[in-house]
Amino acid sequence: MKTPSTVIAALLSLFSAAVLTAQSPRIEKQPFGKTADGKQVFMYTLKNAAGMQVKITNFGGRITTVEVPDRNKKFDDVVLGFNDVQGYTTGPAAGAYFGAIIGRYANRLAHGTFTLDGHTYHIPTNEGQNTLHGGTVGFDKKIWDVKETSTHGEPALELHYLSPNGQEGFPGNLSVTVRYSLDSKNGLHLDYTATTDKDTVLNLTNHSYFNLEGAGSQTILNERIRIDADHYTPVNSTLIPTGAIEKVAGTPLDFRKSTVIGSRINDDNEQLKLAKGYDFNFVLNHPGDLSSVAVKVEDPKSGRVMEVFTTQPGVQFYTGNFLNGTVQGIGGTYGHRSALCLETQHFPDSPNQPNFPSTVLHAGQTFRSTTIYRFSTE
Ligand code: BGC
DSSP: OOOHHHHHHHHHHHHHHHHHHHSSSEEEEEEEEOOTTEEEEEEEEOOOOOOOEEEESSSSOOOOEEEETTTSSSSOOOOOSHHHHHHSGGGGGTTTTTTTESSSSSSSEEEGEEEEEEEEEEEEOOOOEOOOTTSSGGGGGSOOOOEEEETEEEEEEEEEEEEOGGGEEEESSSSEOOOOOOOOTTTEEEEEEESSSSOOOOOOEEEEEETOOOOOOOOTTTEEEEESEEEEEOTTTTTOOOOOEEOOTSTTTTTTSOEEESSSSSOOOOOHHHHHHHOOOOOOSTTTOOSSSSSEEEEETTTTEEEEEESSSEEEEEOTTOOOOEEEEEEEETTTTSSEEEEESOTTGGGOOOOOOOOOTTOOOOOEEEEEEEEEEO
């Protein structure tokens, strides 16, 4: 027979199970300051069961923090970020796209121009004669609508933005959703979908700056990288692709075997000089294959490892060549080459490059892509 105390104990355990379920997914929402025009933005903290913590703001859909353990189970933030929205919008940080969703067109469009369905479109040029990362006011500066949700009991955040027809010169009302979710194995998933009511061009990515030793550590030059790419797209002096697709073999861009990032960065190589370091689109060998590792970064010091999986055909490997120590973030001062970006993407300037995979999104079609950044240790 059940005594009153066992009944109470059973009720208590049912109650705590209910509370736990109600707490899951673990998402916390906090104010993140106001934009220059007075709009309140928020920061959302996602935690998985293993203790990984990712913070995302609806200003630009930016990832502000990614805390993962090192080989001694010590957690550190491995992305460059700021404590409030002003950090992202003032001073030199305003032009560096820290952690942001990039659109409508990631990387460069030559002369801010392209022709589609017989019509020539003009996008504001914001880097000399070219357009970089979507124009003067790209997706990185927009306030996104947020829905808190979950996948298999782990937290997820769905960000939505409707870019009106003609915004920054691009055609079509474009509806974009970026879903950030964590899994139980310290994977951060980014699922992008988009639809348009008029043919347009589209290239979406995320511009997180990683330092596996911890944000604010001085350099990424001692970290190792492997990129599953036999080819890359060389650039001219304004970093616009020449249109060629060249072999990495025999160049300092050959990362088919894991290599220390700093070991060849100052080699006497024309492309490295033009880009002032690594800032290249690598043509992935297994586009569309989410099961194959596109990029693997290892930090010998902390033992942290990041693997990148993507359905996209390319990845921009950028070694923070334009960071110069004038930006102060959560992790400290962000100096020259103190972080790296791995922007999974379609190739830069594709709308003007007939031999690159198409970035046209037709009216009524749905664009989909997925990228996973998975953290572990060794
Ligand atoms: C580009 C760099 C650019 C940087 C700006 C990268 O995606 O490839 O050339 O300087 O973004 O933060």
